[in-house]
Amino acid sequence: MTGMLQKMKNAVRSRSIHVTYVDTGSCNGCDIEVLACLSPRYDLEQYGIYVHNNPREADVLLVLGCCTPQWEDKLKGLWEKIPEPKVAIAIGNCPLSGCVFNREGSYVNPPASKHIPIAASVPGCPPRPTEIIRAILSLAPTVFKDYEEKRE
Amino acid sequence: MGLSIIWYLKEFCRGTWIKTFLFAKTAPLVDPPYFRGYPTLTGKECTHCLSCMMICPTPGAIEVLCEGETWAPKIFEGHCIRCGLCIEACPEDVLDAGRVLETQARDGTSLSxxxxxxxxxxxxxxxxxxxxxxxxxxxxxxxxxxxxxxxxxxxxxxxxxxxxxxxxxxxxxxxxxxxxxxxxxxxxxxxxxxxxxxxxx
The missing domain is CATH 3.30.70.20 (Alpha-Beta Plaits)
Incomplete structure (x- = not known):
């Protein structure tokens, strides 16, 4: 009985992924690519991905930007607000290396994995919407699968 | 009012409607052919002229590394911004991505x-x-x-x-x-x- 219930939960979770995004000081290039995922051409919702503006409603956090000092504690707080099971994906070069902003004398603190646990990264400056959707679709169901059993 | 309900019920009972509703497939996620991804090796021999490293606008994105007897450029994801300049700068066409080499040959462009x-x-x-x-x-x-x-x-x-x-x-x-x-x-x-x-x- 519990097996059946778990299977149903897995099936539902793989078709209903709730996403929120946070821009920690990017140039807006990646934001526009995330926005393009919502457009009719890529249409996130046909894959069962829903975008929220509230971290308490989300399971997946998309981190964009190069983590400016003002975001260090706020990113951590935001990560704690997301209910379990949760996963963070770094979008673009900035949360990985700082990219163009990581120069001498600039106030950035990459990588984002210093502040919150990052499960996957989508490198690119900016990445394509297809790459972003592919990363979410390949990662989220595997992380959320059998979550209740893993927790025990 | 009553008629419109009947119209809807009839519509929902149509075989094609039920089939589309239950078995519609989402379109596969594919990158378009003109997408310029990360530069990949074409298999031609690198002469270690370092043109690619010198033209690269990003720090730490490309390095020409020695692999046994031969040299080969290596792209570091997370640093590379996929501008494609290394592909255009290479005199030996060692790297390629998307349609960069094709376009370069068609337009007759080069970097001096x-x-x-x-x-x-x-x-x-x-x-x-x-x-x-x-x-x-x-x-x-x-x-x-x-x-x-x-x-x-x-x-x-x-x-x-x-x-x-x-x-x-x-x-x-x-x-x-x-x-x-x-x-x-x-x-x-x-x-x-x-x-x-x-x-x-």
């Missing part, structure tokens, strides 16, 4: 590189070290004197009447030996890359 020699006259002490150390100068005038004076017009630069004159900076190969021997750091070599179309070297 020259070097600019700049001397700061305020800090230069006219010692002539740069003139003597330059390997191109040695080729052009084997009888170059130790003070950097020369009777030859074919040298890149020479000391003449107590001043340093740069004649032929188009001959510079960019080795930067002069930068190393300058006691005051007043000579600088700048690499200038220009995009060209239709011009044959």
């Amino acid at each position: 590189v020259r070097y600019q020699v700049a001397v700061n006259p305020d800090t230069c002490v006219r010692c002539g070290n740069c003139v003597v150390a330059c390997p191109v100068n040695k080729e052009a005038d084997p009888q170059l004197s130790a003070t950097g004076t020369s009777a030859n017009d074919e040298v890149i630069m020479r000391i003449h009447r107590g001043n340093l004159w740069v004649f032929h900076d188009e001959k510079c190969t960019g080795c930067k030996t002069c930068e190393g021997v300058c006691p005051t750091g007043s000579i600088r070599i700048a690499r200038v890359a220009e995009g060209r179309q239709g011009a044959e070297e």
Whole structure:
């Protein structure tokens, strides 16, 4: 009985992924690519991905930007607000290396994995919407699968 | 009102509607063919000229590494911004991504590189070290004197009447030996890359 219930939960979770995004000081290039995922051409919702503006409603956090000092504690707080099971994906070069902003004398603190646990990264400056959707679709169901059993 | 409910019920009972509702497939996620992804090796031999590293606008995105006997460029994801300049700069077409090489061949575009020699006259002490150390100068005038004076017009630069004159900076190969021997750091070599179309070297 519990097996059946778990299977149903897995099936539902793989078709209903709730996403929120946070821009920690990017140039807006990646934001526009995330926005393009919502457009009719890529249409996130046909894959069962829903975008929220509230971290308490989300399971997946998309981190964009190069983590400016003002975001260090706020990113951590935001990560704690997301209910379990949760996963963070770094979008673009900035949360990985700082990219163009990581120069001498600039106030950035990459990588984002210093502040919150990052499960996957989508490198690119900016990445394509297809790459972003592919990363979410390949990662989220595997992380959320059998979550209740893993927790025990 | 009553009729419209019947119309809807009839519509929902149609076989094609039920089939589409239950078994509609989402379109597969595919990158378009013109997408310029990360540069990949085409299998041609790298000559270790480092044109790709020199043209790269991002720090730490590309490095030419030695793999046994041969050299091969390596792209670091997370740093590379996929601008495609390394593909265009490579004279051997070692790298390719998307349609960059195809477009380059069709449009006849290329990148030409020259070097600019700049001397700061305020800090230069006219010692002539740069003139003597330059390997191109040695080729052009084997009888170059130790003070950097020369009777030859074919040298890149020479000391003449107590001043340093740069004649032929188009001959510079960019080795930067002069930068190393300058006691005051007043000579600088700048690499200038220009995009060209239709011009044959």
